[in-house]
Every structure is written in structure tokens, then in C-alpha cells.
Amino acid sequence: MSTTRKHTALPKAQILIEALPWLTRHHGKTVVIKFGGNAMIDEELKAAFAQDVVFLRHAGLRPVVVHGGGPQISAQLDKQGLVSEFKAGLRVTTPEAMDVVRMVLAGQVQRELVGLLNQHGPFAVGMTGEDAHTITATKHRPRIEGELVDIGRVGEITRIDTGAIEALLDNGRIPVVSSIARSEDDGHVYNVNADTAAAALAAALGAETLMVLTDVEGLYEDWPHSDEVISRLTAGELEKLLPELSSGMVPKMEGCLHAVRNGVTTARVIDGRVQHSILLEIFTDEGIGTMVVPDAQGES
Numbered sequence: 001m002s003t004t005r006k007h008t009a010l011p012k013a014q015i016l017i018e019a020l021p022w023l024t025r026h027h028g029k030t031v032v033i034k035f036g037g038n039a040m041i042d043e044e045l046k047a048a049f050a051q052d053v054v055f056l057r058h059a060g061l062r063p064v065v066v067h068g069g070g071p072q073i074s075a076q077l078d079k080q081g082l083v084s085e086f087k088a089g090l091r092v093t094t095p096e097a098m099d100v101v102r103m104v105l106a107g108q109v110q111r112e113l114v115g116l117l118n119q120h121g122p123f124a125v126g127m128t129g130e131d132a133h134t135i136t137a138t139k140h141r142p143r144i145e146g147e148l149v150d151i152g153r154v155g156e157i158t159r160i161d162t163g164a165i166e167a168l169l170d171n172g173r174i175p176v177v178s179s180i181a182r183s184e185d186d187g188h189v190y191n192v193n194a195d196t197a198a199a200a201l202a203a204a205l206g207a208e209t210l211m212v213l214t215d216v217e218g219l220y221e222d223w224p225h226s227d228e229v230i231s232r233l234t235a236g237e238l239e240k241l242l243p244e245l246s247s248g249m250v251p252k253m254e255g256c257l258h259a260v261r262n263g264v265t266t267a268r269v270i271d272g273r274v275q276h277s278i279l280l281e282i283f284t285d286e287g288i289g290t291m292v293v294p295d296a297q298g299e300s
């Protein structure tokens, strides 16, 4: 006869134990989480996001948050009567618009995320890519229909210095990074797409995972005609698909490709509208969204 006694709260212990293999696997690993402006509109979701990130920190992972704020920037530009225009998926950024981008990202969105995270303890430290030379960029001139175009103060990342972020992580903090770069060419700053910044940081930090939270379920196979999500694809498969992608998915998937081609083990695009999507992704089998993995050896 068994002498095992079962406490009524045993199911709770079972849930915790189910997470043990994932806790073991991810312990000490760096996870870069990109929180998009579109996933940032709901108060409950923002609070759940902050809980998840702090949970990761307590579980022994090293989370780094990179945030966007496209809709928030557009709203402020509108308020100030400045035009908001995108070319090749990037905001045309005049010097006046750059002031607004910097004010909204570093002064508003980043402050709000830092505040939410710090409701759980003294963890979050906000910074922009300007700080300690974290992100350096030069002027980006995208090609549209074969022609190089000038879209103002939009930066192309040339260098990443991970020193400040590593120091914060080693100190048990959670860096919260706004996607603004210092300039390689002059004393000014550049506006960088937040997906691109997150991917570049993930690669430079040798992160295990890049997780991009957005406002759709993942990468749709035949957007906008169907909502069939591609659940897993290799770098080579993604590379072939890139020319067919449009709008906001372009920098996200280019970023995922860059990350897995530069040492990141998995890059995932997940639905930021699902509460606790980060925990579901890291600690359970019920991962959601699209996962990009490096090519198997010998494959390209």
C-alpha cells in the first residue's frame, strides 16, 4: 500500500514541475523581447507583459526588452501637425520628426514600460541605443524600384556595443532599450526600426531567443487572403519568402533571419494580444506563432 499523501494543492505543484525542463534549458540564457507599438495598446496586456518579463528574470533568464512605438509616434506627429509617411516600411524622418520620435520613444513609451516592470522590484533600467555607444548607425538609403531614396534621419546599424547591456544583466537588471542610434557620421541621432534594432542586439548579445511580439498570430502564409500561420520555418525557407512579404512583416522577418544566421538559436514572432504569450512560449509546449530556426548543417 502506498504511503504517498496528496495535498489538495498538488495540481499547482504539478504545473510548476511541468516547467522544470524548460527552466533547466533556458537558465542563464539571454532572451531579447521586442514589444511592438501595436501590441502595447491594452492596459491589461501591458501589465501581463511586465509580469512575464519579471518572471523570466526570477526564473534565471536574462531578458532584454526592445520596444517600438510606431502608432504612438504617428499620433504625436499628427497632434503637432507634422506629416507621417512611410517608405519601404520605414518612417520618413525629418529633423523635426526625429525630435518627436526620440521624445515619444525615450520619454514616453520607454518610461511607461520601465514603470510597469519596476512595480515588481528595482529591475528595469531604460536606455536608448545612444547610451554607451550601444547602437551606432549611418544614414540608410533604401532602394525603391531600383532607385536609392532619401528618407531623412533613418539609420542603418553599423555597430553594436553590448557592454552597457551586459553590465546591467550581470547586475540583475532588465535593460529596456529604445530604438534610437547614435550617428557614425555626425553628432545627431538616427531613427531605427525597433524590430531591426532588437534583432541586431539579439545577435550581438549571443541571445538564445529573439521574441517579437506583434498584433497578429504570426507570419501568415498568404496574407491578407488567409490567416493560416506558418508555425516553423528554416532560415533558407524564410529567405525565399522575404521578397513576397509586405509592410510591417518585412523588418520583423528580416530581423529573424539576421538573428538566426548570426548565432541566435530561435527567432519567434508571437501574438502580443494573447495574455502571457511570453510565458506560454518559453515554458510550455503550447508555443504559438511562427518560429524561425537556423538551417540544418549542410542546408542553405
Ligand SMILES: Nc1ncnc2c1ncn2[C@@H]1O[C@H](COP(=O)(O)OP(=O)(O)O)[C@@H](O)[C@H]1O
Pocket: 035, 036, 037, 038, 039, 068, 070, 195, 213, 214, 215, 216, 218, 219, 220, 221, 222, 223, 245, 246, 247, 248, 249
Ligand atoms: N504575411 C504576413 N503575416 C502577418 N502579418 C502581416 C503579413 N504581411 C504584412 N503583415 C502586417 O504586418 C503587421 C505587423 O507589423 P507592424 O504593424 O509593424 O507591427 P508592430 O507594431 O508590432 O511592429 C500586421 O498587423 C499585418 O498587418
Ligand SMILES: CC(=O)N[C@@H](CCC(=O)OP(=O)(O)O)C(=O)O
Pocket: 035, 036, 037, 038, 067, 068, 069, 070, 071, 073, 089, 090, 091, 101, 154, 155, 179, 191, 192, 193, 194, 195
Ligand atoms: C525607421 C522607423 O520606421 N522607425 C520606427 C521606430 C518605432 C517602431 O519600430 O515601432 P513599432 O515596432 O511599433 O513599429 C518608427 O518611426 O515608427
